[in-house]
Amino acid sequence: xxxxxxxxxxxxxxxxxxxxxxxxxxxxxxxxxxxxxxxxxxxxxxxxxxxxxxxxxxxxxxxxxxxxxxxxxxxxxxxxxxxxxxxxxxxxxxxxxxxxxxxxxxxxxxxxxxxxxxxxxxxxxxxxxxxxxxxxxxxxxxxxxxxxxxxxxxxxxxxxxxxxxxxxxxxxxxxxxxxxxxxxxxxxxxxxxxxxxxxxxxxxxxxxxxxxxxxxxxxxxxxxxxxxxxxxxxxxxxxxxxxxxxxxxxxxxxxxxxxxxxxxxxxxxxxxxxxxxxxxxxxxxxxxxxxxxxxxxxxxxxxxxx
Numbered sequence: 001x002x003x004x005x006x007x008x009x010x011x012x013x014x015x016x017x018x019x020x021x022x023x024x025x026x027x028x029x030x031x032x033x034x035x036x037x038x039x040x041x042x043x044x045x046x047x048x049x050x051x052x053x054x055x056x057x058x059x060x061x062x063x064x065x066x067x068x069x070x071x072x073x074x075x076x077x078x079x080x081x082x083x084x085x086x087x088x089x090x091x092x093x094x095x096x097x098x099x100x101x102x103x104x105x106x107x108x109x110x111x112x113x114x115x116x117x118x119x120x121x122x123x124x125x126x127x128x129x130x131x132x133x134x135x136x137x138x139x140x141x142x143x144x145x146x147x148x149x150x151x152x153x154x155x156x157x158x159x160x161x162x163x164x165x166x167x168x169x170x171x172x173x174x175x176x177x178x179x180x181x182x183x184x185x186x187x188x189x190x191x192x193x194x195x196x197x198x199x200x201x202x203x204x205x206x207x208x209x210x211x212x213x214x215x216x217x218x219x220x221x222x223x224x225x226x227x228x229x230x231x232x233x234x235x236x237x238x239x240x241x242x243x244x245x246x247x248x249x250x251x252x253x254x255x256x257x258x259x260x261x262x263x264x265x266x267x268x269x270x271x272x273x274x275x276x277x278x279x280x281x282x283x284x285x286x287x288x289x290x291x292x293x294x295x296x297x298x299x300x301x302x303x304x305x306x
Contacts, residue, residue, distance in 0.1 A: 007068075008297055008298050008299060009071075009299030010072070011198075012300055013262050013266070015051045016046075016050050017253055017256040018050065018054060018187060018253065019045065020056060020249060021045075021055055021056065022056035022057065022059055023058035024060075025059075026055075026059065026060065027061075027062040028062065033068055050074050051075065051195075052074065052190045053074055054190055055076060056080070070304070073299050073303040073304070075090060075193065077190055086186075086189070091197060093198045094197055094302055095197075095302065098280050098281075099199070099200040099280065100205075101281050102273070102280035104205055105280075106276045107207060114135055116272060120208060120222075120223060120272055123272070124142070125142075125145065135208070138208075139208060147163075147164075153230065154177065157234040157238035158238050159234055160175075161177060162175070166179070166181075176240060177234065179237075180244045183249060185225060187229060187252040188229045189214065191256065192217045195262070196216055199270070199302055201302070203216050203217045204216065207219055228252070229255065235251070
């Protein structure tokens with residue numbers, strides 16, 4: 001009997017960013033991950049080389065396909081129309097206990113949390129955060145700068161801008177600029193969530209953002225969104241396209257590739273957390289290691305070895 005090599009997750013940095021799938025059935029046929037559409041037309045999806053697969057309304061997926069995606073470390077995300085609502089996500093990796101405790105330790109200590117927020121401010125704006133400011137004060141300064149950045153980009157691309165305003169329950173009510181921004185940020189949030197999970201951290205434990213399932217994802221995505229997806233959104237909005245979300249996705253994918261975004265995300269996460277200048281807590285003396293150790297994997301820290 002032939003022996004098969006066990007499936008191993010590829011590191012995030014070696015993958016393509018994301019793929020949206022709508023209207024069809026995703027299954028595993030003849031060992032391949034495929035999208036089956038009308039008249040049983042099959043489209044092969046290279047699932048192991050994709051960071052995340054975003055499933056839009058009209059998509060069904062089989063147990064075998066979910067299992068294969070988990071084995072190769074591809075995040076499945078169920079989204080609403082044009083990706084502007086996130087309903088659920090699979091988990092190809094997850095928080096390692098050592099990294100989860102480290103992240104929680106940084107978030108629960110107010111002084112350490114302030115160090116993290118100051119580092120995020122520095123990374124986002126290219127200058128040290130003002131001294132003797134609280135987290136709330138830094139959030140206010142950040143908000144003012146973000147609003148100004150939106151105004152400048154709108155003027156640059158000739159877009160009428162009335163502020164960030166959208167209704168997640170009704171995609172078509174928003175103006176073109178807000179629809180483009182929603183589509184662009186959903187692309188970035190997808191790959192960022194996959195990177196957070198692959199690095200072994202928890203998406204919900206944020207520092208500037210709190211109280212949301214993706215708080216840490218928003219923290220990290222905000223650090224790079226104005227150099228990646230936000231200019232894309234305003235550029236497309238300035239063209240007044242018929243299907244803005246499709247063009248935004250394609251352009252975001254190209255930007256992720258040209259700027260090597262995936263190779264930067266996990267090191268960026270580690271750089272942010274290192275600003276706390278503390279080490280992960282040591283295991284308790286009575287702690288027991290796993291009875292069956294995990295085999296070595298070429299995947300990232302949070303990826304299961306399959």
